Amino acid sequence: MIQKKICLLGPTGVGKTSLVRQFVDGIFSEKYLTTIGVKIDKKQMDIDDKSLQLLIWDIEGVDRYCGFNPRYLRGAAAFVIVVDQTRSQSLLEGMDIFTSARESFPNTPAFFVVNKSDLPNEWYWTSEEVEQRQRLFTDAINTSAKTGENVEQLFNKIASVVI
Amino acid sequence: MDIFQLNTLGITDCVLYRYEEDNTLCCLTPTVPWAFTLTAIDETTLNVTDILSLYLEDFLIDAKQCWQSEGAAQISSGFWTEAREVTPLRLEALATNNGDGERYLAIKNVSKEFDYRQQSLQSARELLLTHHAVISQQDSLHERLLQVLKEIESCKRQQLAIRQAIQHLTTGVVILDAQKNLFLDNGMARQVLRADCQENCVHNLFRLMKDVYVDAVFLNNLEEQQTTWRGEVFWQNAPGGSRWLQLTVSPVFQNGAINYWVYLFTDTTQTHANDNNEAQSIDTDLLTQLDSRQSFKRELDKWLKTKQAFGLFIIDICEFRRVNENLGYRVGDDILKSVAQRLKSFLGEDGYLARIGGNEFALLTPFTCLSDGIVHDYGRGLQIALEDVFIAFGKAEITLSANIGIAAFPQHGSTTEDLLKDAGLALQFSKYKGKSEVTVYRTQLKTKQAELANIEAALAKAISDNKLAIHLQPIVDLSCGDIIKCEALARWTNDEGKVIPPDVFIPIAEKSGLIFALGDWLLHSVCKTVKELAKYSPNIRVAMNISGRQICAPDFLTKIKEAIAHYDISASQLGIEITETVFIHRTNTVAVTLASLRAIGITISIDDFGTGFSSLEYLKRLPIDELKIDRSFVRDLCVNNDDKVIIKSIIGLASNLGLTVVAEGVESDEQHHFLLRQHCVMAQGYLFNRPMPVKQFIDLLIARQ
Numbered sequence: 001m002i003q004k005k006i007c008l009l010g011p012t013g014v015g016k017t018s019l020v021r022q023f024v025d026g027i028f029s030e031k032y033l034t035t036i037g038v039k040i041d042k043k044q045m046d047i048d049d050k051s052l053q054l055l056i057w058d059i060e061g062v063d064r065y066c067g068f069n070p071r072y073l074r075g076a077a078a079f080v081i082v083v084d085q086t087r088s089q090s091l092l093e094g095m096d097i098f099t100s101a102r103e104s105f106p107n108t109p110a111f112f113v114v115n116k117s118d119l120p121n122e123w124y125w126t127s128e129e130v131e132q133r134q135r136l137f138t139d140a141i142n143t144s145a146k147t148g149e150n151v152e153q154l155f156n157k158i159a160s161v162v163i
Numbered sequence: 164m165d166i167f168q169l170n171t172l173g174i175t176d177c178v179l180y181r182y183e184e185d186n187t188l189c190c191l192t193p194t195v196p197w198a199f200t201l202t203a204i205d206e207t208t209l210n211v212t213d214i215l216s217l218y219l220e221d222f223l224i225d226a227k228q229c230w231q232s233e234g235a236a237q238i239s240s241g242f243w244t245e246a247r248e249v250t251p252l253r254l255e256a257l258a259t260n261n262g263d264g265e266r267y268l269a270i271k272n273v274s275k276e277f278d279y280r281q282q283s284l285q286s287a288r289e290l291l292l293t294h295h296a297v298i299s300q301q302d303s304l305h306e307r308l309l310q311v312l313k314e315i316e317s318c319k320r321q322q323l324a325i326r327q328a329i330q331h332l333t334t335g336v337v338i339l340d341a342q343k344n345l346f347l348d349n350g351m352a353r354q355v356l357r358a359d360c361q362e363n364c365v366h367n368l369f370r371l372m373k374d375v376y377v378d379a380v381f382l383n384n385l386e387e388q389q390t391t392w393r394g395e396v397f398w399q400n401a402p403g404g405s406r407w408l409q410l411t412v413s414p415v416f417q418n419g420a421i422n423y424w425v426y427l428f429t430d431t432t433q434t435h436a437n438d439n440n441e442a443q444s445i446d447t448d449l450l451t452q453l454d455s456r457q458s459f460k461r462e463l464d465k466w467l468k469t470k471q472a473f474g475l476f477i478i479d480i481c482e483f484r485r486v487n488e489n490l491g492y493r494v495g496d497d498i499l500k501s502v503a504q505r506l507k508s509f510l511g512e513d514g515y516l517a518r519i520g521g522n523e524f525a526l527l528t529p530f531t532c533l534s535d536g537i538v539h540d541y542g543r544g545l546q547i548a549l550e551d552v553f554i555a556f557g558k559a560e561i562t563l564s565a566n567i568g569i570a571a572f573p574q575h576g577s578t579t580e581d582l583l584k585d586a587g588l589a590l591q592f593s594k595y596k597g598k599s600e601v602t603v604y605r606t607q608l609k610t611k612q613a614e615l616a617n618i619e620a621a622l623a624k625a626i627s628d629n630k631l632a633i634h635l636q637p638i639v640d641l642s643c644g645d646i647i648k649c650e651a652l653a654r655w656t657n658d659e660g661k662v663i664p665p666d667v668f669i670p671i672a673e674k675s676g677l678i679f680a681l682g683d684w685l686l687h688s689v690c691k692t693v694k695e696l697a698k699y700s701p702n703i704r705v706a707m708n709i710s711g712r713q714i715c716a717p718d719f720l721t722k723i724k725e726a727i728a729h730y731d732i733s734a735s736q737l738g739i740e741i742t743e744t745v746f747i748h749r750t751n752t753v754a755v756t757l758a759s760l761r762a763i764g765i766t767i768s769i770d771d772f773g774t775g776f777s778s779l780e781y782l783k784r785l786p787i788d789e790l791k792i793d794r795s796f797v798r799d800l801c802v803n804n805d806d807k808v809i810i811k812s813i814i815g816l817a818s819n820l821g822l823t824v825v826a827e828g829v830e831s832d833e834q835h836h837f838l839l840r841q842h843c844v845m846a847q848g849y850l851f852n853r854p855m856p857v858k859q860f861i862d863l864l865i866a867r868q
């Protein structure tokens with residue numbers, strides 16, 4: 001079976017772990033529990049008659065307490081930058097992480113995820129400003145780890161690119 | 164005592180492997196049950212036959228580098244979690260090499276450390292997110308109110324609709340008209356201001372502003388600069404008891420005249436209460452065993468009460484984040500402990516030391532005789548104490564630099580807040596100047612800070628109003644004097660007609676982030692100029708300076724392409740000049756961008772060559788067309804043989820690498836002839852032409868033709 005490493009990156013509290021839990025176990029918890037270090041989950045998928053196992057690296061959020069460590073991205077077939085549409089600042093923080101990741105991995109496919117689509121959009125960015133940033137990515141999608149909206153689709157998109 | 168006994172006694176919970184010559188791992192602690200979650204082990208030889216943990220498998224790539232290195236080394240994997248059926252395993256791996264052939268992999272069960280870290284960061288991050296949420300709400304509301312209030316007529320018409328919209332918000336809103344009369348307020352504003360009617364609301368708002376020093380001068384500045392202020396204030400004398408407020412103050416304009424003042428506020432006292440409880444429960448910094456920030460303030464209060472002269476030093480370890488990122492938090496933590504130790508040794512028994520931030524220490528020391536010179540020298544002494552190499556875990560070697568801000572009692576202030584503010588401001592100036600700086604507070608710093616803020620605001624306005632100008636300096640063919648190309652330079656004359664030199668406004672733009680707006684302006688102005696020059700000299704190339712921050716921006720390449728398309732010019736008529744420093748930290752990013760720029764025909768020059776870190780490595784690897792020899796070498800070449808040798812070397816190096824050379828700052832015939840003899844192709848400088856307005860440059864082109 002083909003195995004592919006996928007890294008989830010982003011600022012603190014945007015819902016990276018919730019996306020993984022929703023995708024792998026189909027569950028969501030309202031309680032926020034901060035991730036420390038790295039946790040790896042596996043999920044098998046079938047794409048075009050091929051069996052693929054995604055190795056999903058859920059990485060501690062980047063903030064003033066935890067810097068970005070490019071070593072985690074080594075060998076990744078793709079990485080995902082997750083941001084939160086209820087927090088404008090998360091877009092800037094996400095783009096900073098993206099820039100740092102691109103320094104070491106200029107050619108790895110990168111996906112842009114705007115999470116918490118079940119909540120009202122509180123961003124003050126114009127759609128043009130968001131699109132301008134989205135264009136730097138392989139693909140972009142809005143998700144809700146809570147309702148499951150587009151979560152499966154996100155990983156399907158990733159799978160079809162990395163397979 | 165060996166690892167078996169330590170594990171048995173519960174002192175450690177660790178699996179140990181020895182790395183063998185034949186690249187295998189031999190398990191030395193096969194009785195630890197969870198070892199089999201990570202590795203499959205041959206029961207006879209105890210050799211590892213398979214790595215079962217994906218994370219460990221990845222870490223072994225780094226571990227092997229550590230084991231195969233010639234000298235002593237150690238690296239950490241950082242924390243990770245292995246899922247198990249009942250409770251997850253929290254682990255950290257360490258690869259060590261003592262340099263004498265002993266190489267080990269230790270994997271430690273770090274459940275306790277993990278839980279402690281998770282508990283601390285859980286609270287810290289919840290606070291961070293709450294604070295972000297408050298700011299985000301205010302920003303979004305501010306944006307929407309500005310849109311509505313700018314339409315003055317419809318705004319009056321819609322007063323009722325706006326009132327209804329803001330009435331039930333959790334953010335306090337007060338809108339005053341230009342004469343500071345109440346236009347609108349909401350229930351939350353009255354609750355926060357403890358006002359029972361409209362009159363009280365305005366009265367208490369003014370009282371709040373007065374108490375937190377948001378005075379008429381401050382508001383006039385906001386009005387003049389047409390800018391918004393946002394910050395967190397402590398309202399000590401608030402009706403109903405002191406409280407913290409997140410505050411936004413914003414003037415609203417229409418046709419250049421002020422229409423309204425918008426005040427937004429959110430009570431953040433509860434957040435601070437949580438924050439304080441958290442902090443107060445930890446008076447001691449657990450890592451260094453020094454006092455924490457809270458304890459430091461109490462100690463400072465005590466020192467003030469003694470009325471004895473003392474100095475307050477705030478020490479900021481420069482770029483400490485990089486140590487954590489590159490070597491891991493364990494090494495970073497170990498070094499912070501050593502920093503604390505060195506500072507304590509330097510300080511002696513009369514002083515006091517605390518760790519007041521991640522990489523910030525505060526130090527108090529008494530002086531019998533106090534002057535700016537004495538405290539400055541003491542600060543230098545502290546820096547020297549930190550200059551020697553730090554060794555973490557007996558292996559990793561790191562050198563650090565520190566910026567220091569100093570305030571002295573009684574000269575610079577008589578209260579805790581004043582002294583901390585003054586030392587903080589002095590530290591800010593040290594950081595502004597660069598690395599390894601010591602600044603003693605003086606009142607002029609406040610003036611200087613205000614000046615810088617004024618220049619920054621004026622520059623922002625000048626950029627948005629297109630009030631800057633481009634000057635062009637010809638770059639000539641040294642053999643015939645023909646103008647081959649030119650360098651575009653931004654020039655700024657402020658509203659009072661004063662010329663602000665680029666060495667003043669460009670560093671301010673760099674520090675404030677305005678460099679992006681300035682860069683956009685320069686790009687468009689240069690493209691426009693290229694279009695104009697093409698009428699007189701179709702092949703002339705215009706070069707512009709690009710800062711490190713700009714070239715690393717993800718949308719830089721897109722912007723360049725869009726500008727080229729917008730002005731319908733050829734990319735080959737553009738040149739980009741960057742300095743060597745951009746390669747220090749971000750070589751890969753810059754290399755990708757430069758390659759893309761070159762692919763579309765833009766020329767890449769290294770500006771001020773020879774003054775940076777001049778690594779041959781980047782010259783070989785990176786897509787570069789041209790080196791510009793720094794003016795400092797050209798200036799003294801007639802009197803300084805070293806400079807002659809350096810210039811000859813640069814020209815030789817460029818020739819070998821297939822790069823062209825431009826000499827900067829040529830001012831005399833003697834310099835001109837020397838450069839010609841060395842086969843330097845191009846030059847710029849006052850000997851040929853000074854930078855000139857575009858119109859004058861065009862006249863020059865016409866005259867030459």
